Amino acid sequence: MEGVAFSLRMLYEALKDNNVKIKEIRAGGGGTKSPIWMEIFASTLGLPIKVSNLEEPALVGSALLGYYAMGRYKTLIEATREMVKIENTYVPSKKNRVSRKEISIF
Known part of the structure; x- marks a missing residue:
């Protein structure tokens, strides 16, 4: 779960590096039925899902x-x-947030 979230984080960081502004992520499909996975995505990206x-x-x-x-x-x-229509919003957890400096692949 975290590996998929960090793969998306790499794409997000590339967009940010190219001055693309992203305020939120919209998610759909089977994985969204897992609250823990959506919480991991929100905290990994630092964006609401x-x-x-x-x-x-x-x-x-x-x-x-x-x-x-x-x-x-x-x-x-x-x-x-x-x-x-939005059914649920997952917000990043400050406790679980990972900064860009802490990730060596960036």
Whole structure:
């Protein structure tokens, strides 16, 4: 579980190094049913992890893009607000947070 979280952390750090601002992570799928895994992700990334109520988030994402392309929604943000509801939010634990300095691979 931690290995997967740190793999995602490497991607996150690469985005930060390229001035991409990320405020939160949205997660979906089977792994989101594990609260401990979502807590590990939040603490490893230092970002909130928002879990939707969707069983098939990839399919809804495709539908969302289709509705936007057809003009049903003016923006992707509007479409997301209408079609995706957040079921749970996991916040980083300060106690379990790992700084960039503590990780030798960065």
